[in-house]
Amino acid sequence: MNLVSAYLRVREWLRSIEQIRAWVVFLRPVVAYARVVSCKLAVIGKCKYWRHMWRRPLLSLAFIFMDPEVTNFTYAIGNLDELGNFMARIFRVEPEAAGAFIRELEEDFDFRSELNALLRTRPDRKHIALYGRRAGWYCAVRLLKPRVVIETGVQDGLGSSVLLRALERNRAEGMDGKLIGIDIVLSSGWLIPARLRDRFTLVVEDSKTALPRLADQETVDLFIHDSDHSYERELGEYQAIRKALPTDGVVISDNAHGTDALKRFSEAHSRGFYYWREQPKDHFYLGGSIGVSTGGIISCAEKLS
Numbered sequence: 001m002n003l004v005s006a007y008l009r010v011r012e013w014l015r016s017i018e019q020i021r022a023w024v025v026f027l028r029p030v031v032a033y034a035r036v037v038s039c040k041l042a043v044i045g046k047c048k049y050w051r052h053m054w055r056r057p058l059l060s061l062a063f064i065f066m067d068p069e070v071t072n073f074t075y076a077i078g079n080l081d082e083l084g085n086f087m088a089r090i091f092r093v094e095p096e097a098a099g100a101f102i103r104e105l106e107e108d109f110d111f112r113s114e115l116n117a118l119l120r121t122r123p124d125r126k127h128i129a130l131y132g133r134r135a136g137w138y139c140a141v142r143l144l145k146p147r148v149v150i151e152t153g154v155q156d157g158l159g160s161s162v163l164l165r166a167l168e169r170n171r172a173e174g175m176d177g178k179l180i181g182i183d184i185v186l187s188s189g190w191l192i193p194a195r196l197r198d199r200f201t202l203v204v205e206d207s208k209t210a211l212p213r214l215a216d217q218e219t220v221d222l223f224i225h226d227s228d229h230s231y232e233r234e235l236g237e238y239q240a241i242r243k244a245l246p247t248d249g250v251v252i253s254d255n256a257h258g259t260d261a262l263k264r265f266s267e268a269h270s271r272g273f274y275y276w277r278e279q280p281k282d283h284f285y286l287g288g289s290i291g292v293s294t295g296g297i298i299s300c301a302e303k304l305s
């Protein structure tokens with residue numbers, strides 16, 4: 001082999017490497033996209049979402065091929081008015097008063113812009129903050145004016161942000177309060193705007209071990225379960241936090257459509273139980289539910305005056 005043919009062979013070899021590199025660059029997003037789609041199919045199978053998909057086939061296809069979210073779906077809901085009425089019934093206020101708090105959140109454009117800016121840093125999230133039934137949590141905080149709120153299962157921190165925004169508004173009206181969030185993932189709560197973090201503590205720990213300790217340290221006016229949604233875990237959380245609840249303490253389950261743990265807990269401890277189901281707009285998912293457990297009759301009307 002002379003020098004020229006060796007040179008030509010090396011050049012050809014380099015060219016084919018270049019072509020392979022171009023293919024890898026081209027295929028990388030295709031592989032990533034295929035991986036997301038297959039994760040969604042796995043979630044659909046695991047969570048048995050067939051019933052939802054059958055009823056909303058086009059939205060199901062849109063979810064599988066176009067939605068960046070794999071779990072913990074976010075969407076707007078179509079029955080916010082009902083949510084206001086539901087909250088009004090539990091907390092014994094006029095429906096207009098509860099509805100006004102829900103509108104206060106939905107029309108808080110500066111707050112939503114803050115969250116949207118943070119969401120835009122993540123390709124695997126929708127770039128608009130859609131609160132869904134978390135608007136009910138917001139309303140509960142605005143009505144109850146709790147001093148201590150605990151939320152298990154923080155994930156991105158969308159629910160935590162909504163709760164902290166409600167606490168911030170309460171503070172401006174002279175009722176201070178704080179939020180303790182519990183999650184096993186260190187990066188949980190990345191979505192919470194920096195200015196809302198002064199009244200937020202993230203406990204990175206299994207709720208099973210964190211809650212008994214917190215129950216010894218705090219009086220918990222509002223407890224929200226949104227962590228591992230197995231019946232045993234959910235019930236275990238309520239049992240662990242029970243001694244920290246004052247007589248008018250409120251417990252919210254974000255999983256009342258999944259288990260009847262909060263209903264049973266309420267029956268066992270002579271507490272009131274209320275149930276409401278959301279109706280997502282533009283999403284295949286037919287909706288989750290809020291369960292609310294109250295100790296005795298709670299009237300928030302005087303807190304609003």
Ligand SMILES: C[S@@+](CC[C@H](N)C(=O)[O-])C[C@H]1O[C@@H](n2cnc3c(N)ncnc32)[C@H](O)[C@@H]1O
Pocket residue numbers: 072134152153154155156157158159160182183184185188205206207208226227228
């Ligand atoms: C449904 S997501 C929470 C959603 C969040 N509350 C929101 O508003 O978007 C469930 C979260 O629970 C957390 N989790 C699961 N098992 C847990 C456990 N044993 N203790 C604490 N957190 C847990 C997961 O890491 C996940 O972030």
